[in-house]
Amino acid sequence: MTLDLPTPDKPLKIGTRGSPLALAQAHETRRRLGAAFDLPNAAFEIVVIKTTGDRILDRPLKEIGGKGLFTREIEEQLLAGDIDIAVHSMKDMPVLQPGGLLLDCYLPREDVRDAFISPDFASIRDLPKGATVGTSSLRRRAQLMNRRRDLTVVEFRGNLQTRLKKLQDGVASCTFLAMAGLNRLGMDDVPKTPIETTDMLPAVAQGAIGIERRADDPRTEAMLDAIHDTPTGHRLAAERAFLAELDGSCETPIAGLAELQGGGLFLRGEILRPDGSAAFSGERQGPISDAAEMGVSLARELLSAAGPGFFDWHGT
Numbered sequence: 001m002t003l004d005l006p007t008p009d010k011p012l013k014i015g016t017r018g019s020p021l022a023l024a025q026a027h028e029t030r031r032r033l034g035a036a037f038d039l040p041n042a043a044f045e046i047v048v049i050k051t052t053g054d055r056i057l058d059r060p061l062k063e064i065g066g067k068g069l070f071t072r073e074i075e076e077q078l079l080a081g082d083i084d085i086a087v088h089s090m091k092d093m094p095v096l097q098p099g100g101l102l103l104d105c106y107l108p109r110e111d112v113r114d115a116f117i118s119p120d121f122a123s124i125r126d127l128p129k130g131a132t133v134g135t136s137s138l139r140r141r142a143q144l145m146n147r148r149r150d151l152t153v154v155e156f157r158g159n160l161q162t163r164l165k166k167l168q169d170g171v172a173s174c175t176f177l178a179m180a181g182l183n184r185l186g187m188d189d190v191p192k193t194p195i196e197t198t199d200m201l202p203a204v205a206q207g208a209i210g211i212e213r214r215a216d217d218p219r220t221e222a223m224l225d226a227i228h229d230t231p232t233g234h235r236l237a238a239e240r241a242f243l244a245e246l247d248g249s250c251e252t253p254i255a256g257l258a259e260l261q262g263g264g265l266f267l268r269g270e271i272l273r274p275d276g277s278a279a280f281s282g283e284r285q286g287p288i289s290d291a292a293e294m295g296v297s298l299a300r301e302l303l304s305a306a307g308p309g310f311f312d313w314h315g316t
């Protein structure tokens with residue numbers, strides 16, 4: 001069967017959020033598909049979709065709650081056939097997709113580390129006692145408070161420019177962003193220091209772009225197969241199995257990272273109380289074929305170390 005490739009008259013519709021980072025991810029997807037099938041940009045149409053998460057900007061994400069805050073509207077349009085594929089930050093994706101959709105194409109992973117961003121200080125260690133830190137990430141908040149009890153954490157939402165302005169205005173001494181986002185946006189002039197994963201374990205799937213498709217569409221299946229990055233697939237299989245077994249929502253501070261090592265996988269995970277008062281971490285090593293089992297077994301180990309009800313505790 002020959003592929004019925006898209007043309008400028010019948011372009012492949014790529015659905016995405018409209019943030020600068022989301023657009024950069026959509027452009028990378030278009031570039032890789034164009035290179036793999038020798039297609040011009042005009043054979044693709046980038047369709048910007050506004051999600052609930054994009055609409056509500058004045059409240060902490062955990063208050064709006066619900067799964068798929070940044071994905072529901074996009075997945076609805078994919079199911080309806082208004083778009084052909086959807087590009088996502090895998091970090092923001094629930095472990096299960098709606099019936100009829102598949103999320104099994106990943107682009108080569110970017111830098112997985114978090115970055116420390118501050119106009120005044122070089123690292124977390126350099127922050128003075130009692131310094132104020134801005135982040136909207138429950139994981140980063142819990143990890144920071146677990147390591148530096150003296151810090152005060154304030155809610156920080158908005159895009160990179162908004163956050164940098166807040167730092168200039170003295171609202172906080174520093175903030176944190178994924179290196180992947182900064183790199184994809186070409187933010188080379190932002191004063192950033194990468195934090196080693198041994199100091200701050202990143203979120204599950206951080207730095208990975210995933211492309212979702214309809215399960216019954218053989219054309220997008222074949223096209224995405226050509227750009228899928230297998231190593232990233234193995235790593236996310238372990239990390240997402242870990243996340244799935246923990247049954248974590250966006251309200252639970254969870255970190256997880258799998259790396260390829262000596263032909264196998266090395267998986268690390270951490271779960272924390274939201275206020276940082278307790279943290280449990282562990283690791284697994286094994287063959288790539290055991291990726292999912294490693295994730296599940298590490299999750300069970302951490303859950304049993306933390307004790308029953310650990311995730312029911314949400315503090316204030």
Ligand SMILES: NCc1[nH]cc(CCC(=O)O)c1CC(=O)O
Binds near residue numbers: 092206207
């Ligand atoms: N939750 C927002 C989000 N989703 C993905 C990224 C960064 C890019 C990535 O990790 O792939 C970010 C921003 C951030 O954490 O700095």
